[in-house]
Amino acid sequence: SALTQPPSASGSPGQSVTISCTGTSSDVGGYKYVSWYQHHPGKAPKLLIFEVNRRPSGVPDRFSGSKSGNTASLTVSGLQPEDESEFYCSSYAGNRPVVFGGGTKLTV
Amino acid sequence: DVQLVESGGGLVQPGGSLRLSCAASGFRFGASAMNWVRQAPGRGPEWLSYISTGSLNFNYADSVKGRFTISRDDAKNSLFLQMNSLRDDDTAVYYCARGPEHTLDVWGQGTTVTVSS
Numbered sequence: 001s002a003l004t005q006p007p008s009a010s011g012s013p014g015q016s017v018t019i020s021c022t023g024t025s026s027d028v029g030g031y032k033y034v035s036w037y038q039h040h041p042g043k044a045p046k047l048l049i050f051e052v053n054r055r056p057s058g059v060p061d062r063f064s065g066s067k068s069g070n071t072a073s074l075t076v077s078g079l080q081p082e083d084e085s086e087f088y089c090s091s092y093a094g095n096r097p098v099v100f101g102g103g104t105k106l107t108v
Numbered sequence: 109d110v111q112l113v114e115s116g117g118g119l120v121q122p123g124g125s126l127r128l129s130c131a132a133s134g135f136r137f138g139a140s141a142m143n144w145v146r147q148a149p150g151r152g153p154e155w156l157s158y159i160s161t162g163s164l165n166f167n168y169a170d171s172v173k174g175r176f177t178i179s180r181d182d183a184k185n186s187l188f189l190q191m192n193s194l195r196d197d198d199t200a201v202y203y204c205a206r207g208p209e210h211t212l213d214v215w216g217q218g219t220t221v222t223v224s225s
Contacts, residue, residue, distance in 0.1 A: 001152040033210035037153075044112070044215040045153075045203070056213060088152055092210035097167060102152040 002027065002099035003089055010107040011079045019104045021072040021089030027099055029070035033092035036065055036074045039103075040085045048087075049074060076106070084108040110134040110214050112204050117219030124194050124223070130187040130204030130216060138162075138182035141208055144189045146200035147218075154200075157189065158209050167209070172198075194223045 004022040011017040021028065021036075028034055036049040047056050049065035052072065062077045072091070076083055089101040116128040128144070144156040157178040158167040166178060177190040187204050199222050205212035 003152075005152075031210075035211055037212070037215075042217070044217045045205075045212075046215070047211070047213045050211040050213070090153070090155075090210065090212075096169075097158075098155045098209040100153040100155070 001102035002093070002096075003091060003101035005087075005089060005101035005104045007102070008105045008107065011076075013079050013081060013108060015079050016075060016077045017079060017106065018073050018075045019087055019089075019106070021074070021091075021101050023070050023072075023091055023093075023099070025070060027070075027091040027093040027096075028067065028072050030094070031092040033098075034065065034067055034072040035090045036063075036072075037088045037090070038085050039088065045088070079108050081108050112206065112214055112216035114202060114204055114216045114219035117202060117221045119222045119224065120194055121225050122195060122223055125190070125192045126194065126221060128189040128191065128202055128204075128219060128221075130189075132185045132187065132206075135206075135214070137180075137185040140206050142178075142180060142187045143205045143207070143209060143212060144176075144178060144187075144202060145205055145212065145215075146198075146202045146221075148197070148200040153203075155209055156202075159187070191221070194221075196223050199223045 037045045039045040053065040159178045201218040203218045206214040
């Protein structure tokens with residue numbers, strides 16, 4: 001995948017975990033359009049974060065996004081059992097025009 | 109409820125064709141840009157194609173350009189993906205999703221396409 005994510009992450013209920021998403025100046029570093037998606041197997045993927053740090057209506061503020069240089073991050077605070085799922089980042093990339101990460105499986 | 113439901117997936121031989129459909133409900137489909145995204149086993153998602161409102165603009169990933177065609181029927185709240193010259197590496201779960209390419213705010217549950225002889 002064009003964006004690099006750690007394959008796995010874990011934390012105990014109530015703890016916080018941060019997932020990184022590393023790209024280049026042609027994608028993550030060059031634009032404000034970084035999104036994060038949550039995917040429970042067999043269900044529709046869900047938009048969690050858009051434009052680096054904005055949350056759609058209905059997404060709990062336990063989910064937050066940030067970016068520094070070519071690396072974006074998703075932080076999940078106050079981990080809950082239902083947070084156990086796969087997380088994917090994406091970034092606008094100009095002509096391509098969007099690239100995704102390989103995904104991070106979160107274990108709670 | 110806002111919902112997208114894909115259909116049309118299945119088993120097809122290499123070189124064959126398949127047409128995927130996506131039925132939209134609960135929102136103004138005609139006012140929404142739409143996309144197709146796929147996810148091969150063990151890999152991250154791959155954006156495939158975009159269609160604007162009114163079918164004025166289209167965009168395709170290099171991996172499917174010239175083989176896949178996106179279209180929409182606003183009267184039927186439906187999105188389509190015509191897939192020709194299918195290859196083994198087109199095997200994946202195919203999703204339709206609403207929005208500009210970089211912010212897909214509604215996704216379907218996907219339909220599975222398997223290309224194999």
